[in-house]
Amino acid sequence: MRIHDQAASTSSDGEGSPADHDIRAWMAPNGLVPDLELPDVDGHSRKLSDLVGGDPTLLHFYRGFFCPKERQYFRLLTALQDEAEVAYTRFVSVSVDSPEVSAAFRAGLNARWTFLCDPDRRYLDELGLRETTDTVHDPYLPVCIVLRPDLSVHAAYQGYWFWGRPTAEELRQDFRAVTRAVRPDWDAPR
């Protein structure tokens, strides 16, 4: 469920996560994601704007290798990467894991996209994505953002509860919408 839909439907029964009522402005549709700069698994500093380039991009914050929900969700993404690889579409995953841990996790997943590492928790508070209920790992909230090339938000999903995360079909629909908007030759040239 997208965050802006979620906000409209969140009840006051307290069942939602602590983050449900705290919608970050930058995650609203057309909000702008800060141009994060973090090391990748090889230790190279990478800017989000460079990584996005001119393509639709999934920006995926996850708790860390330790979380079974994350491992399960990565199975969906690693299946979807076979479509994204031929669709001029990019993924970027971000966690508080170190480059060494992220490299091993990425290799084990057979993932072929960029993982960014924020072991210093540099952006947790700036983005408002600190998961306050995990005081052991102090991780990012699981959030998926579908970005346009200018780093504006097409759609955002908050996955504190697993079912809040986008399905593969929702991501396909989002990528289709962004691609249609950014490719001037969406209607094939005649």
Place this chain on the structure above:
Amino acid sequence: MTRTWVALLPAAPADADRATPVEVEGEGPAVLVTWTGKHHPHPQARAIDPRLVGEDGPDMSASWVELNDDEQPLFDAPEVLEARRTLLRQWPDYGASTLVSDSVRLAGSVLLGPAGSRFDDDPFARFGIRKRLRTGGMFVPVPAPTGPALERYAGAPWPYDRFDS
């Protein structure tokens, strides 16, 4: 479209933009030559990801694979796709580029790493004649592409990842 072209030659042609002496393992001295322009400048010239060519790069070793014209597989052949996937999984320390001479075929590759790298697992080595060489400062490091996208952009050599070439 303007491309950056490279060739590994015994001697530099007069029209080359740059020529850097290199040492090819088992063969001896050669010259890495570059040109910039729209037209194929030399029979052995191959287009390369332009970001790799720079000034005063670090001392690097390279795994250089060159394919003769009659040996070049389609760039989108399954075995070439799998070689690109393999690189995305484990990017060379200093970068990599496919080498192309047209918009449909693979004409070679170059993988770059710190001096002394052997590249025993170069996934492109199976396609043609592989040489190991020291690059003499011709190349500069380029980090891994974002992935998982691995198609060519407007015919540019992968992993160049913009349509603006």
